[in-house]
Amino acid sequence: MSICTCGACGEAVTSTTAFDQHQVTDYSRRLAVRPPAEAGLVRGDNGRWHVPSEDGAERLALLRRTR
Numbered sequence: 692m693s694i695c696t697c698g699a700c701g702e703a704v705t706s707t708t709a710f711d712q713h714q715v716t717d718y719s720r721r722l723a724v725r726p727p728a729e730a731g732l733v734r735g736d737n738g739r740w741h742v743p744s745e746d747g748a749e750r751l752a753l754l755r756r757t758r
Contacts (some may be wrong), residue, residue: 728744
């Protein structure tokens with residue numbers, strides 16, 4: 692899992708997927724973002740934002756069920 696820190700707001704996210712969801716496409720070449728919660732991200736126990744499906748416990752449980 693990678694950690695990305697947003698240059699516009701300083702929030703830390705756990706993946707480029709989460710960062711892309713947080714970022715707003717702005718063709719004026721400025722970095723525009725929306726609040727992580729509005730982007731559908733959730734804050735983990737470690738204080739970093741992530742896409743709900745990236746939750747480690749959920750992923751581990753899913754892997755165990757599929758094996």
